[in-house]
Amino acid sequence: MTVLERMRGPTQLNNASLYDWDELVHEDRVHRLIYTDPAVFDAEMNHIFGGTWVYLAHESQIPNPNDFVTGKLGLRPLIITRDSEGVIRALFNRCTHRGTTLCRWTKGNTRSFQCPYHGWNFLNTGKLRGVPWPEGYAENLVRDPKYNLAQLPRVESYRGFIFGTLNASAAPIEKHLGPIKKPIDEWLDRNPGGKVTVCEANRFKYKGNWKLAYDNSGDGYHVIYSHQSLLETENRFKDENAAKGMAYYKREPDEQPMYIQYMGNGHHFKDKRPNLEKCAGGLWAIESLHPGMEHVAEKLRSRLGERAESILDLAGSEPVNINVFPNLSLLGNHIQVFQPVSFEETDAIWYGTKIDDVDGTLGADVLNDINALRMRTQEGFPNFGEVDDITNFEQIQRGLRCTEDEWIYMNRGLGIPGRIRTLDDGTIKGPATDELFMREYIREWKRLMKAEPDIAIRREP
Amino acid sequence: MTIQTNHDPSRFSYYVTDDFYSELVNDFSDWQTEERTITDPVERDRFRQLVEREARILDNLLFEDWLKLFAPECAYWVPSTPEAGDPRHEIAVMFDDRRRLEDRVFRLRTGYAWSQAPSSRTSRLVANVEVFESQTHEQRMVRSNFVINEFWDSEIRVLAGWTGHRFRRIEGTWKISAKQVNLLNCDQCIRNPSIIL
Numbered sequence: 015m016t017v018l019e020r021m022r023g024p025t026q027l028n029n030a031s032l033y034d035w036d037e038l039v040h041e042d043r044v045h046r047l048i049y050t051d052p053a054v055f056d057a058e059m060n061h062i063f064g065g066t067w068v069y070l071a072h073e074s075q076i077p078n079p080n081d082f083v084t085g086k087l088g089l090r091p092l093i094i095t096r097d098s099e100g101v102i103r104a105l106f107n108r109c110t111h112r113g114t115t116l117c118r119w120t121k122g123n124t125r126s127f128q129c130p131y132h133g134w135n136f137l138n139t140g141k142l143r144g145v146p147w148p149e150g151y152a153e154n155l156v157r158d159p160k161y162n163l164a165q166l167p168r169v170e171s172y173r174g175f176i177f178g179t180l181n182a183s184a185a186p187i188e189k190h191l192g193p194i195k196k197p198i199d200e201w202l203d204r205n206p207g208g209k210v211t212v213c214e215a216n217r218f219k220y221k222g223n224w225k226l227a228y229d230n231s232g233d234g235y236h237v238i239y240s241h242q243s244l245l246e247t248e249n250r251f252k253d254e255n256a257a258k259g260m261a262y263y264k265r266e267p268d269e270q271p272m273y274i275q276y277m278g279n280g281h282h283f284k285d286k287r288p289n290l291e292k293c294a295g296g297l298w299a300i301e302s303l304h305p306g307m308e309h310v311a312e313k314l315r316s317r318l319g320e321r322a323e324s325i326l327d328l329a330g331s332e333p334v335n336i337n338v339f340p341n342l343s344l345l346g347n348h349i350q351v352f353q354p355v356s357f358e359e360t361d362a363i364w365y366g367t368k369i370d371d372v373d374g375t376l377g378a379d380v381l382n383d384i385n386a387l388r389m390r391t392q393e394g395f396p397n398f399g400e401v402d403d404i405t406n407f408e409q410i411q412r413g414l415r416c417t418e419d420e421w422i423y424m425n426r427g428l429g430i431p432g433r434i435r436t437l438d439d440g441t442i443k444g445p446a447t448d449e450l451f452m453r454e455y456i457r458e459w460k461r462l463m464k465a466e467p468d469i470a471i472r473r474e475p
Numbered sequence: 476m477t478i479q480t481n482h483d484p485s486r487f488s489y490y491v492t493d494d495f496y497s498e499l500v501n502d503f504s505d506w507q508t509e510e511r512t513i514t515d516p517v518e519r520d521r522f523r524q525l526v527e528r529e530a531r532i533l534d535n536l537l538f539e540d541w542l543k544l545f546a547p548e549c550a551y552w553v554p555s556t557p558e559a560g561d562p563r564h565e566i567a568v569m570f571d572d573r574r575r576l577e578d579r580v581f582r583l584r585t586g587y588a589w590s591q592a593p594s595s596r597t598s599r600l601v602a603n604v605e606v607f608e609s610q611t612h613e614q615r616m617v618r619s620n621f622v623i624n625e626f627w628d629s630e631i632r633v634l635a636g637w638t639g640h641r642f643r644r645i646e647g648t649w650k651i652s653a654k655q656v657n658l659l660n661c662d663q664c665i666r667n668p669s670i671i672l
Contacts, residue, residue, distance in 0.1 A: 120662075213564065213565055213566060214566040214662075215555065215566060216555070216566060217662070219664035219666045220667075221666070242585070243582045243585040243586075243587040243588040246582075246587065247578050248578075250578070250581055251486070303488070304575065305488050305491040305550075305570065305572035305574070305575055306488055306572070307488050308488050308489050309492050312489070353664075363664065364566075365566075366565070368564070382563065385564070386496065386562075386564075389562060389564070390491075390570060392566055393566060393570055397569055398578070398579075398582055401588075401667060401668065401669040402587075402588060402589040402590050404666075405589045405669075406589060
C-alpha cells in the first residue's frame with residue numbers, strides 16, 4: 015500500500031543540538047539569532063516547514079481533475095494537483111532521475127508531467143509512466159516504486175484550504191487547527207454559500223526573516239504608527255461622518271471590545287468585529303474610499319433597498335486577522351501566504367478572493383458588481399499599508415546586525431494582573447495591542463524546534 | 476449644483492461603472508496594429524514629448540503636477556498578469572481612479588510613508604514610442620517601453636516594462652484618461668513597490 019520513506023542521511027539535519035532553544039527563547043524576549051542565523055533557518059525548513067501542517071494552496075485554484083498549481087513547502091518546490099480521480103496531491107517538483115524540476119508553469123491542467131531534461135514521463139499521481147529507450151536500463155523502471163515521484167505523506171483540506179506536511183504522525187488537520195476553525199468558519203460563512211474563490215494577488219518580497227511577518231500578523235500595537243500614512247490618507251476628507259478603516263485604533267485601543275486571542279498550535283486571532291456596530295452596512299460605512307464605491311452603492315440601494323447594506327458589507331474588509339501558523343493569514347478578504355526564501359528573504363503574497371454565489375441569493379448582476387468592487391477594496395491595504403510594514407521588517411533585519419545587542423522584546427501586556435485571561439477551552443485572550451500571541455506562538459515554535467518530527471515522503475506503490 | 480459637486484471625481488467615484496471598465500478593457504485590447512499606427516511625425520512627436528515630460532515630472536517627484544496630466548475621470552492601472560485581464564475580475568498591482576490616485580499622492584506627502592522615507596530617486600528612460608489611432612479623433616493610444624532606474628535604500632534597482640497611455644483631447648488639451656503600466660515581473664513578488672510608475 016502506502017510506501018513511506020524516512021531519510022537515513024545527513025544526521026546534522028536532526029539538529030536538536032544546534033542550540034539550546036531555551037537560551038534563545040525566553041518568556042519575554044527572543045534572541046536575534048532566531049532571525050539572523052542561516053543554520054536556524056535550515057532547521058526551520060525541517061522542523062516547521064516540514065514538521066507541522068503548512069498551507070499549500072486553495073482548492074478553488076485547482077477545481078477540476080488534472081488541474082495543478084506549483085507551490086512550495088519551505089524551499090521544496092511542489093506541484094499541487096488534483097489527479098484524474100480527484101485526489102489532491104502535493105508532489106515534489108523533482109524528477110526522480112536527475113533532480114530536475116518537472117514543471118516550470120505556475121498553473122495548468124495536465125494528466126502527466128514530462129521532464130524537459132531526458133523525457134521521463136510521470137502521471138499526476140506521481141507514478142512513472144515511461145522513459146525514453148528503456149532497454150538501456152537493466153531493470154524495468156516503471157515497476158520499481160522508487161522511481162515514482164516523491165510526495166507529501168499527508169495532504170488534507172479544511173473547507174477549501176489545502177494543507178500538507180512531511181510529518182507522517184501529524185494529528186489530522188481539523189484537530190491541529192482546533193479553536194481557530196471557528197473564526198475560519200465565520201470568515202467563510204459571511205459569504206453566500208460559505209465559499210470564496212481565489213483570484214490574482216498583490217505580491218511582495220522583503221529582505222527579512224519570515225517570522226517578522228508572522229510577528230506582525232496579530233500586532234495591534236504597530237497600527238497607528240506603522241500605518242499612519244494610511245490612516246491619514248483614508249481619513250483625509252474631514253467632513254466624513256464615519257472614521258474610515260482602522261481609525262478606531264487611535265482611541266485607546268486596549269479599552270475597546272476588540273481583542274487578541276491565542277488559539278493553540280501557534281495559531282492566533284485578532285478580532286476587531288466587536289468594535290463595529292452589529293448592523294447591516296456597518297462594515298461598508300468604515301470602508302475607506304475605493305474606485306466605484308459610490309456608483310455601486312447607489313445602484314444597489316436603488317435596486318434592492320435596505321437589503322443593499324448587507325450586500326455592500328461583502329465588499330468591505332472583514333475586520334479580522336486569522337493567523338494559522340506558520341504561513342497563512344486570513345485578513346480582510348485576503349488569503350495572505352508567507353513564503354520563506356532564505357533567513358533574510360521572504361515572499362508575502364496577498365491573494366484576492368471573490369464571492370461565489372453558490373445558491374443564487376445575489377444574482378449575476380449584483381455578484382459582478384460586488385466582486386468588481388471587492389477587487390478594488392482589496393488593493394487598498396497592500397498598496398497603502400503593506401509597503402510600509404515590509405519596509406519596517408527589512409529595517410528590523412538590518413538592525414539585528416548589531417550582534418552585541420542580542421534581544422528582541424515581546425513583553426507587552428506581560429505581568430499585568432488581570433490583563434490576560436485563559437478561557438475554558440485553553441485559548442488565551444488579551445487586549446488588542448498585547449504581544450501575548452507572539453509569546454505563545456514562539457513558545458510553540460520552540461517546542462517544534464526541540465521535537466523530532468516523523469519526517470517521511472511517500473511514493474505510489 | 477449639489478449634484479454637480481457630489482460627482483467631482485476627486486471626491487466621489489460615480490464614473491467607475493461597468494461601462495467604464497468595458498471601455499477600458501476594450502481600448503486596451505488588440506490596439507497595437509499596423510493599420511492603426513500613426514506615422515505622421517508631428518503627431519508622433521507630440522505624444523513622445525508628452526510621455527517624456529511625464530517621466531521628467533515623476534523623476535522630479537512633482538506628483539501634484541503629474542496629477543494635472545490626467546483627465547478628471549481617469550484610471551491608473553498596473554495589471555498583475557502579463558495578459559492584463561479584466562480589472563473587474565482580478566486584483567491589480569495597482570488600480571486607481573482619480574480619487575485613489577490623489578490618495579496615492581497624498582500618502583506620499585504625509586511624511587509617514589515609511590516605504591518612501593527617504594524618497595526613491597529615479598531616472599526613467601522612455602523609448603520606442605508608437606502612436607495608434609483610436610475610435611475617435613479625440614482619442615489616441617500610445618505605447619512606449621520604459622526602464623526605471625530606482626535608487627532606494629543604498630542600491631539601484633531596475634523596473635522595466637511597457638506602458639499603454641490612452642490620451643483624450645479635452646477642451647483642446649491632450650490628457651491621460653488611462654495609463655496602463657505593464658511591469659515585466661507583474662506576476663512576481665516585488666520588493667517595496669511604492670513609487671509611482
